[in-house]
Amino acid sequence: MSEGHVKVIVVGGGAAGLAAAVAAEEAGLSCQLLEAQDRLGGRVQTVPLESGGHFDAGAQMVNGDMAAVLALAERAGRHLSPIPQSGIGLCVAGQELLRSEDLIEVDEIYTLLEEQVVRWDSPGEVLRALRLKLKWWNTPWESLGEAGRGLQVLLEPRAAPKDSLAAALRALLLEADEQAMAFSLFTELFGAPPEDVDAHAVRDIFSRYASERSDLEFQISGGMIAVIDRLASELRHTPRLRTPVDRIRVTGDRVEVASDAGIWTADNVIVAVPPPAARRISFDLEGGDALDGLLSSFTAGDMIKTVLVFDSAFWRLKGLSGTATFADPPGLVVVDGSLDDGLPPRLIAFQGGPLARELAALPQEARRTGLLQHLSRAFGAAALAPLEVAEAIWIDHPWCGGGYNATVRVGRQRDAVARLAAWDGPIRFAGAELDDRFWGYVEGALHSGRNAVARITGKAVVEAA
Incomplete structure (x- = not known):
């Protein structure tokens, strides 16, 4: 059954797709948005809690430089709640509690990764790496320790692929506790073990963060869904829910988009779903093999996000x-x-990578018990008695892939982000993974969706990332 012709079809009703659809209508283009799920938002999902308030099961945090998100929140009448930051941060190593301030800062790890060589398997490369590290050494003893670790890296068999994030982290010559912390942070960030993530792609990600501020500054009162709801309210044409797209085919000067619900045609199509989800679509177009190779370069992250509500913020008392x-x-x-809404305080736990996949196979009560035991190691026995626990599992999600994002894995096409973002013709791609300003964030998704329309209208030029 044919559903008619429009100027633009947007596949995906997450932040990128909604931003693209609104921008298309603002440009005077007829537009139809198709969403596979029975709700809008994609990886943005806010659910109510029994103890009051809400839980951002997906995207949550923003900073003051994420102008598009902040503007939508303001139009929705929502205020920004500062994320509590005061106090001592911890790194838990076995039964030992280390102060985060006594270890290398995360920003320093990012900087070192941007400067450090990845291939480090010859004396010449060792010397080059050590020279890069000189500015971080403070004492002769520190220098001696790092030199010793450098020789150890050179002499030991390689334990990870040479272009992997794991190899790059190991080449930083960090202390054992610092290296363990770095591995854990990146496992959580990418939802994958550093051995599987391409280090060059990670450097590209760092360059796609257009802010000097932390990403953990604010939350939106009422949840991130307020941004999605505000965007949806600005659409003139009603999105079609429960309409998963099966095939996209370029035929002549039109693009045909097919689902079980019908067939649409358009002059242009914007695919605004994560790359692993886009792989579920059959593309019939010139260059289809190259496109399949790009989409196949991404693997979705594995993530379990849990909120734990308590009757008091006992950790602050310590x-x-x-x-x-x-x-x-x-x-x-x-x-x-x-x-800052007067509701009970809460901790948010993020469990990413192999840990998440292992836990997802367990009964919910077993996941909860294990997590509480871990929290008690850091914060004491009070962590064992939450008022409420709620979780969201982002693993093998049929329409999103996983969480938080999809990243390029070792051995795949490391320039897949730039090439997919620059894909030209009647089919274009948008999403948080493809943005050149805020990779992986809702802000990036909004920017990417709007840029896809700008490229269609010719009112703005988007440089290849």
Whole structure:
């Protein structure tokens, strides 16, 4: 059954797709948005809690430089709740509690990764790496220790692919506790073990963060869904829900988009779903093999996000910030997610990578018990008695892939982000993974969706990332 012809079809009703659809209508283009799920938002999902308030099961945090998100929140009448930051952050290594401030800062790890060589398998490369590290050494003893670790890296058999993030982290010559913390942080961030993530792609990601500010500054009162709801309210044409797209075919000067619900045709199509989800679509177009190779370069992250509501912020009484990175199990990071709305305080636990996939196979009660035991190691026995626990599992999601984002893996096409973002013709791609300003964030998704329309209208030029 044919559903008619429009100027633009947008596939995907997440932040990127909604931003693209609104921009298309603002440009005077007829537009139809198709969404596979029974709701809009994609990886933005806000659910109510029994104890009051809400839980951002997906995207949550913003900073003051994310102008598009902040503008939508303001138009929705929502205020920004500062994320609690005061107090001591912890790194949990076995039964030992280390102060985060006594270890290397995350920003320093990012900087070192941007400067460090990845291939480090010859004396010449060792010397080059050591020279890059000189500015971080403070004492002769520190220099001697790092030189010794450098020789150890050179002499030991390589334990990870040479172009992997794991190899790059190991080449930083960090202390054992610092390296364990770094591995855990990146496992959580990418939802994958550093051995599987391409280090060059990670450097590209760092360059796609257009801010000097932390991404953990604010939450939106009422949840991130307020941004999605505001965008949806600005659409003139009603999105079609429960309409998964099966095939996109270029035929002559038109593009045909097919689903079980019908067939649409358009002059242009914007595919605004994560690359792993886009792989579910059959593309019939010139260059289809190259496109398949690009989409296949991405693998979705594995993530379980859990909110734990307590009757008091007991961690603050100990002078703790509520932030904790666990070296064991790697991939577990906790932050204080309390809002300034007068509701009970809360901690947010992020469990990413192999840890998440392992836990997803367990009964819910077993996941909860294990997490509480880990939290008690960091914050004491009070962590064992939450008022409420709610979780969201982002693993093998049929329409999103996983969480938080999809990243380029070792051995794949490391320029896949730039090439997919620059894909030209009647089919274009948009999404948080493809943005050149805020990779992986809702802000990036909004920017990417709007840029896709700008490229169609010719009112703006988007440089290849």
